[in-house]
Amino acid sequence: GQQLNQSPQSMFIQEGEDVSMNCTSSSIFNTWLWYKQDPGEGPVLLIALYKAGELTSNGRLTAQFGITRKDSFLNISASIPSDVGIYFCAGQPPSGGGADGLTFGKGTHLIIQP
Amino acid sequence: EAQVTQNPRYLITVTGKKLTVTCSQNMNHEYMSWYRQDPGLGLRQIYYSMNVEVTDKGDVPEGYKVSRKEKRNFPLILESPSPNQTSLYFCASRIYNEQFFGPGTRLTVL
Numbered sequence: 001g002q003q004l005n006q007s008p009q010s011m012f013i014q015e016g017e018d019v020s021m022n023c024t025s026s027s028i029f030n031t032w033l034w035y036k037q038d039p040g041e042g043p044v045l046l047i048a049l050y051k052a053g054e055l056t057s058n059g060r061l062t063a064q065f066g067i068t069r070k071d072s073f074l075n076i077s078a079s080i081p082s083d084v085g086i087y088f089c090a091g092q093p094p095s096g097g098g099a100d101g102l103t104f105g106k107g108t109h110l111i112i113q114p
Numbered sequence: 115e116a117q118v119t120q121n122p123r124y125l126i127t128v129t130g131k132k133l134t135v136t137c138s139q140n141m142n143h144e145y146m147s148w149y150r151q152d153p154g155l156g157l158r159q160i161y162y163s164m165n166v167e168v169t170d171k172g173d174v175p176e177g178y179k180v181s182r183k184e185k186r187n188f189p190l191i192l193e194s195p196s197p198n199q200t201s202l203y204f205c206a207s208r209i210y211n212e213q214f215f216g217p218g219t220r221l222t223v224l
Contacts, residue, residue, distance in 0.1 A: 030211070031211040043204070043215045045213070045214065049211070092211045102211075106156040
């Protein structure tokens with residue numbers, strides 16, 4: 001099945017810095033989703049991308065659907081303490097069989113040092 | 115408020131004692147699923163349901179059962195829990211390709 005490689009695994013940054021993380025796949029996806037998970041909570045959808053090349057913002061967050069349809073990027077500008085958490089990418093493969101579910105990356109742990 | 119709810123949020127049980135984790139969504143979504151989350155392994159799908167009375171196995175279905183008698187509810191059943199089912203479980207519902215997660219159930223099987 002599809003594999004998603006998410007990097008980096010963890011990031012230690014200073015408050016105010018910009019953050020970049022990405023996901024790459026061995027096969028194409030029709031949709032890319034980015035989630036954030038706070039400790040003890042379920043993942044919350046941040047941004048959904050539906051079209052190759054699409055660039056979408058949600059406040060200080062910006063995500064892009066790679067032109068090859070095999071990757072996606074998430075950037076956070078001017079990080080603040082509440083940005084701490086685990087960020088997951090997820091991809092939706094082209095429909096047509098199997099579980100038709102989402103494939104998730106293993107997450108990027110974002111830790112912000114004051 | 116549109117949401118996915120799960121109960122209980124925390125559960126400690128013993129090997130072999132049947133348990134059910136309930137899941138309910140109020141968004142009228144047809145697609146629902148269950149995941150488990152383990153350190154280093156990320157989120158793995160256990161079962162999913164594309165509509166009432168339609169369920170299918172995900173990536174890690176062994177040891178679990180589900181039912182979908184109504185659109186809003188999708189309980190996860192562990193007939194005989196074992197310690198390797200100790201995990202954090204999430205129910206989710208989906209419309210189009212946007213998936214919404216419940217708050218999670220932390221299960222410990224002793």
